[in-house]
Amino acid sequence: MRAPRQLAPWLGNPAIETVGQVTERKPPEPRKRPRLTFGGRRRQLLDASLAAFVSHGLDLTTMDTIAAQAGVSKPLVYRHFPNRFEALLAVVNDQADRLLETLDLESGPSLAQLIESYLSYAEASPAGFRFLFQVVNGSPGAARRRVQSLRILLEEAVLGAVLREAGACADVGEAARTSGVGTLLLSILEGVGGSLRDGDDAAGRALALRKLLDPTWILGAMSDSPAKVPELTDTLFPPGV
Numbered sequence: 001m002r003a004p005r006q007l008a009p010w011l012g013n014p015a016i017e018t019v020g021q022v023t024e025r026k027p028p029e030p031r032k033r034p035r036l037t038f039g040g041r042r043r044q045l046l047d048a049s050l051a052a053f054v055s056h057g058l059d060l061t062t063m064d065t066i067a068a069q070a071g072v073s074k075p076l077v078y079r080h081f082p083n084r085f086e087a088l089l090a091v092v093n094d095q096a097d098r099l100l101e102t103l104d105l106e107s108g109p110s111l112a113q114l115i116e117s118y119l120s121y122a123e124a125s126p127a128g129f130r131f132l133f134q135v136v137n138g139s140p141g142a143a144r145r146r147v148q149s150l151r152i153l154l155e156e157a158v159l160g161a162v163l164r165e166a167g168a169c170a171d172v173g174e175a176a177r178t179s180g181v182g183t184l185l186l187s188i189l190e191g192v193g194g195s196l197r198d199g200d201d202a203a204g205r206a207l208a209l210r211k212l213l214d215p216t217w218i219l220g221a222m223s224d225s226p227a228k229v230p231e232l233t234d235t236l237f238p239p240g241v
Contacts, residue, residue, distance in 0.1 A: 111161040122193030155182030166215035
């Protein structure tokens with residue numbers, strides 16, 4: 001007796017039951033997100049907290065707000081920050097450290113280097129800049145004190161650079177500090193940094209600001225015949241800003 005002819009051997013594959021019928025396939029299993037390390041999770045929550053405080057303000061930002069911004073559960077936020085005030089302080093410390101790292105004050109930067117680095121931070125981290133020098137002004141306790149101490153450090157750094165460049169003596173330096181010259185210089189820097197918008201020429205602003213903050217007229221303004229202030233307002237603060 002002849003064996004039955006096998007016309008299509010592949011039909012014997014258990015994956016295919018009948019001709020014209022497609023075998024049901026299992027959907028691929030969803031990929032699991034890699035679990036963040038403690039440092040990675042904290043970085044995520046710091047960035048989310050910064051965005052929440054800048055977007056909603058200090059009074060309206062809660063632990064729920066931060067959790068929603070980060071896309072995580074509230075208990076997870078509590079593992080890193082006991083409350084929203086601790087979250088606020090953590091973001092202040094983080095942004096202050098970033099700014100100081102950019103400025104590299106320990107290397108004794110020149111006035112031009114300070115200006116360029118300061119505006120570079122403002123351009124690269126507009127939310128962080130606004131947070132430090134605008135949002136935190138109305139905050140209570142430790143967060144505000146940290147920003148105040150940061151401002152004092154920056155005032156001294158900028159004034160020190162001006163005095164070194166001018167070759168000023170100790171008496172002139174003390175008079176400049178007493179007169180609040182450092183505070184004035186930092187206020188100018190903050191104003192220019194805070195006015196930066198996407199697409200602005202930060203390098204051009206830095207150059208104009210360097211020309212404006214000429215030690216000759218800055219220290220000369222303390223004398224009876226101050227030097228003329230350079231006309232650079234339109235470059236630093238273009239119309240409409």
